[in-house]
Amino acid sequence: MVSAKPVLTGFQPADLETLLAEWGEPKFRARQILEWVYRKRCRDFEEMTNLGRPLRERLASHFDLRALALARHQGSADTTRKLLFRLRDGRFVESVVIPANPALYGGRADRRTICVSSQVGCAYDCKFCASGLAGFTRNLTPDEIVGQVLEAESLDAERIDNIVFMGMGEPLANLRNLLSAIQILNAEWGVGIGARHMTISTSGLAPQIERLAEQPLQVRLAISLHGATDEVRDRIMPVNRKYPLARLFDALRHYQEIKKQKVTFEYILIEDVNDALDQASILANRARSLNAKVNLIPYNNVEGLPWKRPSEERQEQFLKLLRAAGVQATLRREKGHDIDAACGQLRLKEERGGLIAEAV
Ligand code: SAH
Numbered sequence: 001m002v003s004a005k006p007v008l009t010g011f012q013p014a015d016l017e018t019l020l021a022e023w024g025e026p027k028f029r030a031r032q033i034l035e036w037v038y039r040k041r042c043r044d045f046e047e048m049t050n051l052g053r054p055l056r057e058r059l060a061s062h063f064d065l066r067a068l069a070l071a072r073h074q075g076s077a078d079t080t081r082k083l084l085f086r087l088r089d090g091r092f093v094e095s096v097v098i099p100a101n102p103a104l105y106g107g108r109a110d111r112r113t114i115c116v117s118s119q120v121g122c123a124y125d126c127k128f129c130a131s132g133l134a135g136f137t138r139n140l141t142p143d144e145i146v147g148q149v150l151e152a153e154s155l156d157a158e159r160i161d162n163i164v165f166m167g168m169g170e171p172l173a174n175l176r177n178l179l180s181a182i183q184i185l186n187a188e189w190g191v192g193i194g195a196r197h198m199t200i201s202t203s204g205l206a207p208q209i210e211r212l213a214e215q216p217l218q219v220r221l222a223i224s225l226h227g228a229t230d231e232v233r234d235r236i237m238p239v240n241r242k243y244p245l246a247r248l249f250d251a252l253r254h255y256q257e258i259k260k261q262k263v264t265f266e267y268i269l270i271e272d273v274n275d276a277l278d279q280a281s282i283l284a285n286r287a288r289s290l291n292a293k294v295n296l297i298p299y300n301n302v303e304g305l306p307w308k309r310p311s312e313e314r315q316e317q318f319l320k321l322l323r324a325a326g327v328q329a330t331l332r333r334e335k336g337h338d339i340d341a342a343c344g345q346l347r348l349k350e351e352r353g354g355l356i357a358e359a360v
Contacts, residue, residue, distance in 0.1 A: 070086075071086040115164050202224065213255040224237075268297045
């Protein structure tokens with residue numbers, strides 16, 4: 001059954017103030033209520049003890065507090081953990097929580113990161129990706145995007161410090177809802193996560209990158225490049241036919257001019273597709289032209305797809321070439337992250353009926 005009630009995890013103070021005024025409630029109640037929702041992670045209107053009972057009951061009859069429910073999870077609080085959520089219309093999305101790991105950073109405190117989905121499925125049809133296999137269903141609403149963070153925090157009773165929009169979907173194809181969610185996640189009255197601790201990842205939607213540049217928030221931008229030439233990108237990412245590299249790079253230059261911020265290129269290494277060493281020098285030139293960082297990610301094999309990750313030796317050679325060309329580059333080596341980029345696979349199985357949801 002789909003509940004028709006709006007969910008409070010998508011509300012900003014102004015929206016609620018209007019409604020409360022109609023109910024004859026003072027304006028400050030809006031912030032009081034949202035403090036329960038975003039800061040105190042309240043799951044039940046009865047816990048809102050600074051509101052009178054009649055108002056709590058009225059709120060409960062008009063609103064829900066949760067846009068999604070945890071259906072399954074894999075991993076534990078101290079490993080990379082994958083969460084599968086059921087939305088109110090019965091669809092599924094995934095988030096991945098990557099724990100703080102000071103050991104990786106020479107003893108300095110690391111951050112707890114969540115990888116959040118922005119759509120159910122994806123329309124962009126990247127050939128190597130599991131998310132697109134079942135096609136596109138719909139955009140997530142702001143309450144569903146924000147809800148993933150709140151639910152993940154309450155699962156481990158631990159704060160999330162860092163958000164990457166690298167889960168299922170193309171975030172820039174859902175820009176309005178994404179920006180609204182980011183406002184809530186960032187605001188003082190909201191979840192309170194710094195904009196610089198949020199990264200939007202895109203397959204390369206040039207016009208939306210330009211629109212993002214006009215937004216005041218200093219969120220970070222990552223580009224799923226995966227190919228340094230149009231030839232390679234055309235083969236694995238259909239979006240490149242619409243916005244080829246020249247168009248994409250125009251948008252990125254514009255973005256950097258306005259934001260004064262470095263972008264990051266993600267580059268999945270796929271055997272015999274984009275891992276030839278001549279590609280590394282073309283990639284290096286492209287990265288240098290924007291002073292961009294490069295994150296190399298060994299491909300995660302996906303059931304039913306033919307692509308494979310190259311040998312470790314080839315991965316290291318590719319990295320070495322980028323660095324020798326003066327590019328700031330990293331290679332993801334930790335095994336614990338394997339689960340991460342396989343986003344989309346849990347949902348696929350669930351919707352095909354291959355898994356029985358466990359109540360958690
Ligand atoms: N649509 C957005 C965000 C979602 S994908 C984008 O394209 O950036 C998040 C990242 O995971 C992208 O860089 C995507 O290319 C990568 N990815 C998808 N499938 C993968 C796989 N099997 N192995 C490694 N990375 C993968």
